[in-house]
Amino acid sequence: MSQDKFKGLVIILDGLGDRPCTTLGNKTPLEHARTPVLDAIATQHQSGMMNPLLPGLPVDTHTGVSIIFGLPPRVAASLKRGPIEASGIDLDLQHGDLLFRANLATIENIDRHNFRILDRRAQRIQQGVDALCASLQDIRLPDNISASLHPATHHRCVLRLRGPGLSDKVTDTDPGGKMLHTGVLLAQPSGDADTASKRTASAINKLTHVSNEILKNHPVNLKRIENGYLPANGILTRGVGQYQNYQNILKHLHLNVTVVAGEATVLGLAKLFNFSNVTNPAFTSSTDTNIKKKLSTAVSALETSDLVFVHFKGTDTAAHDRDPQAKSDFIERFDKALGGIDISNIVLGVCADHSTDSTRGEHNGDAVPILIHNPTGRKDLTRKFNETDCSAGALVNLTAQGFITSVLDAMGSLSNFKPAEVKFYELNQ
DSSP states (O other): OOOSOOOEEEEEETTBBOOOBGGGTSBOHHHHSOOHHHHHHHHHSEEEEEESSSTTOOOOHHHHHHHHTTOOHHHHHTOOHHHHHHHHTTOOOOTTOEEEEEEEEEEEESSSSOEEEEETTTTTOOTTHHHHHHTSSSEEEGGGEEEEEEEOSTTEEEEEEESTTOOSOBOOSOOTTOOOSSSOOOOOBOSSOOHHHHHHHHHHHHHHHHHHHHHTTOHHHHHHHHTTOOOOOEEEEEEEEOOOOOOOHHHHTTOOEEEEOSOHHHHHHHHHTTOEEEOOTTOOSSTTSOHHHHHHHHHHHTTTOSEEEEEEOHHHHHHHTTOHHHHHHHHHHHHHHHTTSOOTTSEEEEEOSSEEETTTTEEEOOOEEEEEEOTTSOOOSOOSOSHHHHTTSSEEEEEHHHHHHHHHHHHTOOTTOOGGGOTTSOTTO
């Protein structure tokens, strides 16, 4: 029996796309994994490859996910990570606050002015992060600026600077995965070095030294050293920005949207866009997340929502750890759990926010595999869900914007949509 509208479930497997790995017989983790459920869906419906933003352009999670969440690509490309993380942890915000995404890191003094980075993530510290952040509250800096650090996910935190005359025109102190610099990168004004940007950069650099003095003798770090772990004795910052609200196509369509996730960045985006969100301690941002519970929670959310997104970080975490076998194993576990839910009368989309190379441990600009299960839709000749087979699918050369639009079309949600009347939804941008 046909119907005009369906509810939608979109599964985001973070960093799913990959490149052939020698340890997996020159297959990608997805090609190496046994995925009978995904393969069966691909056989009966449509698959393809998606460029999150532009072909060949690597993007971060917040960029890729925000476009899937319905934000115009041009706006998504300018999103800053700090405000998203702050929103995700429900941080108290005031007009003029600067928000940074921060890492607890392991650093070592070279001299009284410089440090050497030993580990950008302090061995992905999980225990004791709350206590470490509690020691860095309301730190008084020059020019009547105060700083506070707040826990997010594992080693990740949110740094809030509050005070007069602050600017987001400053560089990161986190060198990223390249680690080419021998010491902590000092913050510097970006663009025109005006008074506000100079003041802000100076405050960040002062905080780097002050926080190291506080953290290096913290009981949590002394205990970590005693147990043979690296101390989390430094802060690295990136993604500075100011908080604001955004509109997107999903809210314009008056859809009731829910996001099921355990990752602070994704939950932060949901809150920025005024989506409902569901999380649980069992929903981690690693491979140990409870896949079955997360999927069942998403299905339950469909009872009151038109569209539900469920996000899995384990694929990306394994790739960043340069562990392609763990990534493949996680995909197999996900596939098995997916077989336990009924998708017969919903539109199901499976996608990724970007591709992550398990050999290098970094994002790249490769397209990612996608599929759309449409109860009344077409099917193509694809028989397996992986990078190679999906390249010949019907959903070829889509952007993330094209993917979510295709899902909405399959749901029957675009029947009265007039793109030209919606200025914030910029087609082909």
